[in-house]
Amino acid sequence: MGIFSFFRSRQEPRSASLAKERLQVLIAHERSDRDGPDYLPMLKQDILDVIKKYVAIGEDQVVVQLDSQENCDVLELNITLPDGTEISPKDDPKQSAAKTAKKSRVT
Amino acid sequence: MTKTIVVTSGKGGVGKTTTSASIATGLASRGFKTVVIDFDVGLRNLDLIMGCERRVVYDLVNLVNQEASLHQTLIKDKRVENLYILPASQTRDKDALTIEGIARVMHKLKKSEFDYIICDSPAGIEKGAKMALYFADEAIITTNPEVSSVRDSDRILGILQSESRRAKMNDDPVKEHLLITRYNPGRVQEGQMLSVDDIVELLAIPLLGIIPESPTVLDSSNAGKPVILDQTSLAGQAYSDAIDRLLGESKPHRFMEIEKKGFLKRLFG
Numbered sequence: 251m252g253i254f255s256f257f258r259s260r261q262e263p264r265s266a267s268l269a270k271e272r273l274q275v276l277i278a279h280e281r282s283d284r285d286g287p288d289y290l291p292m293l294k295q296d297i298l299d300v301i302k303k304y305v306a307i308g309e310d311q312v313v314v315q316l317d318s319q320e321n322c323d324v325l326e327l328n329i330t331l332p333d334g335t336e337i338s339p340k341d342d343p344k345q346s347a348a349k350t351a352k353k354s355r356v357t
Numbered sequence: 358m359t360k361t362i363v364v365t366s367g368k369g370g371v372g373k374t375t376t377s378a379s380i381a382t383g384l385a386s387r388g389f390k391t392v393v394i395d396f397d398v399g400l401r402n403l404d405l406i407m408g409c410e411r412r413v414v415y416d417l418v419n420l421v422n423q424e425a426s427l428h429q430t431l432i433k434d435k436r437v438e439n440l441y442i443l444p445a446s447q448t449r450d451k452d453a454l455t456i457e458g459i460a461r462v463m464h465k466l467k468k469s470e471f472d473y474i475i476c477d478s479p480a481g482i483e484k485g486a487k488m489a490l491y492f493a494d495e496a497i498i499t500t501n502p503e504v505s506s507v508r509d510s511d512r513i514l515g516i517l518q519s520e521s522r523r524a525k526m527n528d529d530p531v532k533e534h535l536l537i538t539r540y541n542p543g544r545v546q547e548g549q550m551l552s553v554d555d556i557v558e559l560l561a562i563p564l565l566g567i568i569p570e571s572p573t574v575l576d577s578s579n580a581g582k583p584v585i586l587d588q589t590s591l592a593g594q595a596y597s598d599a600i601d602r603l604l605g606e607s608k609p610h611r612f613m614e615i616e617k618k619g620f621l622k623r624l625f626g
Contacts (some may be wrong), residue, residue, distance in 0.1 A: 265548065270559070272504065281515070
């Protein structure tokens with residue numbers, strides 16, 4: 251610290267406070283995943299298995315997330331159906347045109 | 358009663374091995390029979406930091422596989438009484454370790470009346486790191502004042518709370534200690550580095566110590582001598598303070614502020 255910085259005002263943008271804010275958000279989010287109910291992975295697997303009976307779908311195409319809000323928990327299912335999916339039980343050919351990104355919310 | 362302490366962090370390069378070496382040396386110089394185990398199978402480095410790299414004959418994997426006895430495997434430190442090093446294997450990989458095998462080693466160490474077993478964890482959250490923390494009674498979470506290190510520390514805390522033996526057996530939880538390493542109070546004051554208070558608030562675990570960034574740490578590893586043996590060094594003194602706190606003494610934290618400079622020094626740097 252030399253003669254110039256001695257007289258300069260110290261009020262520059264503080265990267266440390268930015269780091270702290272980012273970490274606060276991130277750590278809270280990651281802890282909520284980690285502290286979520288034990289059944290969540292099993293629930294996800296079951297949902298995936300049911301969908302797989304009808305549509306060829308990958309593990310990462312079903313996102314199950316539990317968020318806590320003020321007075322209720324929101325279970326969000328985000329299922330991405332691939333283009334031109336074949337439905338294995340051949341009874342309803344129209345549904346094979348199911349397009350991407352169907353979102354359903356269960357509260 | 359043997360106490361097992363894991364030194365862990367998730368992230369690599371934050372000072373786990375440096376810390377393991379100094380904590381083990383510090384405990385042994387207070388008269389406790391101490392062994393420090395390198396769990397980084399395939400990338401052993403504790404031997405180098407402890408300065409015993411040329412004395413390694415058998416290693417942890419030999420011991421786990423019952424190819425060598427405990428007596429043959431332990432390296433007795435030449436500087437400090439009561440201090441032993443258990444090196445990792447350099448030629449094998451982490452799959453060579455099993456919980457059952459490590460359990461046998463821990464049992465033997467307990468029977469040999471060790472007071473402290475210090476487990477130097479490898480980086481990451483894979484098998485080696487999980488093995489290192491499995492038997493822990495206490496954990497020293499080594500964290501740098503830097504975003505990725507803090508995030509990874511929180512992740513490893515989650516693993517400690519769910520995958521350690523104590524967690525699985527529904528025993529009392531592993532006692533957690535935060536050790537902040539490579540701390541630079543000057544940069545904290547300039548607002549460029551997360552402060553001790555920030556990190557304690559984020560991770561929400563008790564603070565064991567603050568190790569200031571210091572050139573003597575590199576000097577010590579160059580020489581193969583744990584930095585705690587250099588009591589002229591601030592880092593060495595900080596590790597000594599941490600040992601006191603680990604043993605239950607309450608000591609005010611030092612090295613949080615930059616040393617006061619006189620007016621002329623402030624003016625001309």
